[in-house]
Amino acid sequence: MNGFRGWGIPPSVVRIRALxxxxxxxxxxxxxxxAIAFLLPFVLLLIFGYGVSLDARHVPVAxxxxxxxxxxxxxxxxxxxxxxxxxxxxxxxxxxxxxxxRQDVSGILWFREDFGRELHSFRDSPxxxxxxxxxxxxxxxxxxxxxxVWQVWISHRNERGRDLSxxxxxxxxxIWFNPDNRSRDFLVPGLIAVIMTLIGALLTALVVAxxxxxxxxxxxxVTPATMGEILLGKFIPYFGLGMGGMALSVTMGHFLFDVxxxxxxxxxxxxxxxxxxxxxxxxxxxxxVAKNQFVAGQIAIVFTFLPAFxxxxxxxxxxxxxxxxxxxxxxxxASYFVTILQSVFLAGNIPGVIIPxxxxxxxxxxxxxxxxxxxxxxxxx
Amino acid sequence: MVSDPVPGGDIIAVRDLVKxxxxxxxxxxxxxxxxxxxxxxxxxxxxxPDGAGKTTLMRILSGLILRDSGSVxxxxxxxxxxxxxxxxxxxxxxxxxxxxxxxxxxENLDFxxxxxGVPSSGRKxxxxxxxxxxxxxxxxGRLAGKLSGGMKQKMGIACSLLHKPPLLLLDEPTVGVDPVxxxxxxxxxxxxxxxxxxTLFISTAYLDEAERCDDILILHEGGILGSxxxxxxxxxxxxxxxxxxxxxxxxxxxxxxxxxxxxGVIDTVLAGGxxxxxxxxxxxxxxxxxxxxxxxxxxxxxxxxxxxxxxxxSRKDLEQGRATRLPWVAGKxxxxxxxxxxxxxxxxxxxxxxxxxxxxxxxxxxHGEVFGLLGANGAGKTTTFRMLAGLLPPTGGSLMVxxxxxxxxxxxxxQNIGYMAQKFSLYGQLTVYQNLRxxxxxxxxxxxxxxxxxxxxxxxxxxxxxxxxxxxxxPLGFRQRLALAASLMHTPAILLLDEPTSGVDPNARRxxxxxxxxxxxxxxxxxVTTHFMEEAEYCDRLAIxxxxxxxxxxxxxxxxxxxxxxxxxxxxxxxxxxxxxxRAAVPSGLPA
Numbered sequence: 014m015n016g017f018r019g020w021g022i023p024p025s026v027v028r029i030r031a032l033x034x035x036x037x038x039x040x041x042x043x044x045x046x047x048a049i050a051f052l053l054p055f056v057l058l059l060i061f062g063y064g065v066s067l068d069a070r071h072v073p074v075a076x077x078x079x080x081x082x083x084x085x086x087x088x089x090x091x092x093x094x095x096x097x098x099x100x101x102x103x104x105x106x107x108x109x110x111x112x113x114x115r116q117d118v119s120g121i122l123w124f125r126e127d128f129g130r131e132l133h134s135f136r137d138s139p140x141x142x143x144x145x146x147x148x149x150x151x152x153x154x155x156x157x158x159x160x161x162v163w164q165v166w167i168s169h170r171n172e173r174g175r176d177l178s179x180x181x182x183x184x185x186x187x188i189w190f191n192p193d194n195r196s197r198d199f200l201v202p203g204l205i206a207v208i209m210t211l212i213g214a215l216l217t218a219l220v221v222a223x224x225x226x227x228x229x230x231x232x233x234x235v236t237p238a239t240m241g242e243i244l245l246g247k248f249i250p251y252f253g254l255g256m257g258g259m260a261l262s263v264t265m266g267h268f269l270f271d272v273x274x275x276x277x278x279x280x281x282x283x284x285x286x287x288x289x290x291x292x293x294x295x296x297x298x299x300x301x302v303a304k305n306q307f308v309a310g311q312i313a314i315v316f317t318f319l320p321a322f323x324x325x326x327x328x329x330x331x332x333x334x335x336x337x338x339x340x341x342x343x344x345x346x347a348s349y350f351v352t353i354l355q356s357v358f359l360a361g362n363i364p365g366v367i368i369p370x371x372x373x374x375x376x377x378x379x380x381x382x383x384x385x386x387x388x389x390x391x392x393x394x
Numbered sequence: 395m396v397s398d399p400v401p402g403g404d405i406i407a408v409r410d411l412v413k414x415x416x417x418x419x420x421x422x423x424x425x426x427x428x429x430x431x432x433x434x435x436x437x438x439x440x441x442x443p444d445g446a447g448k449t450t451l452m453r454i455l456s457g458l459i460l461r462d463s464g465s466v467x468x469x470x471x472x473x474x475x476x477x478x479x480x481x482x483x484x485x486x487x488x489x490x491x492x493x494x495x496x497x498x499x500x501e502n503l504d505f506x507x508x509x510x511g512v513p514s515s516g517r518k519x520x521x522x523x524x525x526x527x528x529x530x531x532x533x534x535g536r537l538a539g540k541l542s543g544g545m546k547q548k549m550g551i552a553c554s555l556l557h558k559p560p561l562l563l564l565d566e567p568t569v570g571v572d573p574v575x576x577x578x579x580x581x582x583x584x585x586x587x588x589x590x591x592x593t594l595f596i597s598t599a600y601l602d603e604a605e606r607c608d609d610i611l612i613l614h615e616g617g618i619l620g621s622x623x624x625x626x627x628x629x630x631x632x633x634x635x636x637x638x639x640x641x642x643x644x645x646x647x648x649x650x651x652x653x654x655x656x657x658g659v660i661d662t663v664l665a666g667g668x669x670x671x672x673x674x675x676x677x678x679x680x681x682x683x684x685x686x687x688x689x690x691x692x693x694x695x696x697x698x699x700x701x702x703x704x705x706x707x708s709r710k711d712l713e714q715g716r717a718t719r720l721p722w723v724a725g726k727x728x729x730x731x732x733x734x735x736x737x738x739x740x741x742x743x744x745x746x747x748x749x750x751x752x753x754x755x756x757x758x759x760x761h762g763e764v765f766g767l768l769g770a771n772g773a774g775k776t777t778t779f780r781m782l783a784g785l786l787p788p789t790g791g792s793l794m795v796x797x798x799x800x801x802x803x804x805x806x807x808x809q810n811i812g813y814m815a816q817k818f819s820l821y822g823q824l825t826v827y828q829n830l831r832x833x834x835x836x837x838x839x840x841x842x843x844x845x846x847x848x849x850x851x852x853x854x855x856x857x858x859x860x861x862x863x864x865x866x867x868x869p870l871g872f873r874q875r876l877a878l879a880a881s882l883m884h885t886p887a888i889l890l891l892d893e894p895t896s897g898v899d900p901n902a903r904r905x906x907x908x909x910x911x912x913x914x915x916x917x918x919x920x921x922v923t924t925h926f927m928e929e930a931e932y933c934d935r936l937a938i939x940x941x942x943x944x945x946x947x948x949x950x951x952x953x954x955x956x957x958x959x960x961x962x963x964x965x966x967x968x969x970x971x972x973x974x975x976x977r978a979a980v981p982s983g984l985p986a
Contacts, residue, residue, distance in 0.1 A: 024511045027508050027511065028508060028509050028511075030508070031504070031505050031508030031509055032509075034505075035494060035497065035501070035505045038494075038496065038497055038501060039494065039496045039497070042496040042497075042537075043496050224492070227490075227492055227495070228488060228489075228490035228491065228492040229492025229493070229494060230492065231458065231488040231490075231492060232486075232487075232488060232491055232492035232550075232553075233492065233509075234458055234481075235456045235457070235458065235481050235484065235486040235488075236481060236506070236509040236510060237478060237481055237482045237509065237510060237511065238509050239478070391457070391458070391477060392457075392458055392459060392460065393453065393458045393459060394459055394460070
């Protein structure tokens with residue numbers, strides 16, 4: 014009874030409540046935290062969501078027909094109908110090559126003079142596909158799409174019974190989980206993970222640095238509040254704020270960018286909580302070394318946002334990275350969250366993906382807070 | 395429960411305390427084995443210049459910094475091993491008290507009450523006396539960020555008092571606070587000790603505040619130079635202080651270097667046009683008969699006299715006034731045109747939106763005059779200064795500097811002005827020599843003229859031994875000199891100084907002003923803004939500003955005379971300042 018006051022609430026709870034209430038009032042009155050939590054993901058999602066796309070659409074392709082034939086005209090027409098290509102006719106191969114050098118077109122489709130005749134023989138038809146290899150990614154896409162269009166055209170042709178001797182069996186490729194093959198659908202969930210990394214780390218790193226700058230930390234340190242209480246007083250309100258930012262991002266992804274949400278909101282919420290704990294923990298860890306907002310912001314960007322952007326597997330496939338770099342990706346919390354989000358958005362609640370990755374995130378948070386608790390002292394040296 | 399301190403025992407006991415910081419240039423000793431005790435129920439002042447180790451000591455006492463060696467006991471607890479026990483029963487107000495500026499006065503109070511476990515019932519009854527004592531009552535709903543500087547300090551004290559701590563540590567609570575608020579703060583502190591029997595441990599760089607304490611601890615370069623009551627310090631130098639009342643008709647400014655060089659003279663300082671002298675013994679200085687009639691009159695000693703005496707005994711290598719002159723400065727003085735004043739300000743006005751920062755201000759500064767602009771924070775001193783330097787265009791009125799109209803030819807006027815900002819604009823990574831070289835180049839001085847001038851300046855300012863040391867590593871007093879030297883490279887006829895000696899120890903201040911006096915003797919005019927009364931005493935004439943306008947104008951003794959009342963027959967300059975300001979103030983204390 015001695016240690017309890019008021020309505021019997023332990024003093025520690027009273028102190029944490031006071032710290033949370035103070036922080037909440039500051040959040041409401043100082044728009045900078047709100048801007049980080051809501052404006053930043055909003056703007057970043059708009060920029061990256063609309064700007065970053067790995068799809069090739071309306072790619073200009075030169076069409077060169079040495080001799081016009083119904084077959085080659087038919088194939089050119091099927092290209093025109095495809096959403097991926099914008100066929101541009103050229104009279105001869107030399108002018109088409111010049112056009113590619115000027116980067117007017119990304120590829121050349123060259124129907125040789127014997128195209129029509131060869132098509133009806135059993136030999137390969139002499140269609141030349143030349144792609145501009147400067148942009149390696151687009152080149153591979155153009156190549157793949159052209160082959161795809163070619164096969165579709167062949168099989169259509171076969172179904173109409175023109176030439177039964179060709180391709181009695183056709184290969185039917187189907188892309189699961191992202192049937193439209195829209196890169197945005199897997200980019201946006203990854204992007205949310207990367208953006209939340211930045212927001213989580215920035216929020217805590219900046220607000221703690223701000224307390225150092227304004228001298229409030231020194232006053233706080235000489236009160237009976239323990240370091241653990243001070244840290245919790247920071248964690249709780251910014252966890253709430255970060256989850257708000259997360260909700261905004263998910264809403265934007267689903268309704269603005271039409272990314273499907275096949276998993277449950279509950280799983281999404283819980284895993285986001287695990288991840289946000291790790292991100293806020295990184296911010297608090299930064300704040301133990303960075304005592305002013307400028308440095309804290311720089312460190313947050315360089316040590317959390319950039320690695321998450323490059324190494325989380327959100328754009329660049331982790332499997333194709335060198336072994337050492339692949340090892341590094343394991344210490345980036347965002348890489349686990351990218352996997353979780355992509356699966357919750359596009360595939361659904363898959364326990365085999367969500368459980369191990371969630372465990373990794375929990376371990377991360379526990380480790381970070383253990384380190385923070387160990388190195389944080391109520392001292393100002 | 396926190397155990398009560400032993401009745402009659404010491405509330406703070408420090409023994410052989412050592413603290414060393416490691417910096418880029420190796421280890422720097424901050425506290426060199428100090429010992430002292432603080433008796434309960436007293437106000438103990440920790441006096442020392444910037445960099446003496448005051449804040450380090452405060453932080454060690456409150457458990458924010460670990461000591462290297464020695465023992466510390468706060469009410470029986472060791473702040474190094476058991477900081478939480480100390481922090482539970484301690485009130486601590488850091489130099490920059492952390493008020494949450496986005497929170498209102500009441501929310502700040504609630505927050506600190508919660509942290510200290512003050513029961514939520516009966517808080518209103520607790521706040522009431524605190525709010526009325528600090529005069530914050532009408533502002534409970536105001537955001538802390540919207541309070542004035544003095545109010546914030548009072549608010550900080552109120553927050554540190556919520557849990558009724560038996561011991562309150564205050565780290566320079568009056569720094570950056572104008573004299574009026576400073577007095578109010580001290581009244582609050584004294585009433586606190588009277589009413590609750592708390593113990594106060596206060597650090598300050600203001601020597602005059604020492605006299606308000608029961609006990610004084612002088613911290614100097616990490617060591618304790620002396621301790622005792624103000625009375626005991628004064629009695630050490632009883633009969634050693636004199637004032638020059640007749641000096642063969644020569645101005646006190648000219649006599650200062652002459653008299654300070656006489657044997658047995660510890661300290662000379664200009665106070666409102668008179669020269670105040672502290673001697674080693676109880677006899678006035680012996681001036682050679684040939685110099686004409688000098689007459690001295692004994693005056694009551696001050697705490698500062700005892701401090702200067704102790705400093706003089708601890709360090710005999712005190713710098714004497716240098717007799718060398720800067721020839722190129724001497725040749726410059728007639729530049730302003732015959733009969734023309736160095737500075738003439740007429741009906742000067744400056745508005746910021748609807749706020750009038752400077753309101754119909756008129757004054758003149760003659761050649762070779764030291765003119766002081768005094769005023770509380772926000773009185774319009776800095777705005778006036780910026781307009782004089784041509785950095786800010788006035789809204790109305792006229793501004794003549796060295797015969798040039800600043801409004802029409804700001805660049806031409808600026809050629810005649812040397813400006814020393816409060817935050818010295820020096821390059822910390824450059825050496826003393828490189829800084830001087832840069833500033834002289836910036837004014838288009840080059841070749842042999844430049845090298846010669848730098849040599850002269852180094853010699854004149856006593857900076858030659860520091861020639862190749864980075865400016866950032868200089869002691870504060872020498873950084874001040876370097877800043878002044880840099881502002882003199884282009885031989886200005888007028889010097890603008892913004893609180894030039896705030897925070898430096900009394901020796902450095904005297905040395906600095908001796909340099910200024912030397913320049914003034916050569917015809918340079920000086921305009922200084924300050925709210926340090928020590929600095930104001932060096933001025934020939936003063937203008938006291940309030941709310942952008944002129945409140946009083948005259949020599950220090952004329953201004954003192956204006957504030958003379960029956961209760962206060964011999965007011966100090968600070969008394970006069972506070973009296974004049976409170977006479978003019980709007981009764982409610984709110985801006986008109």
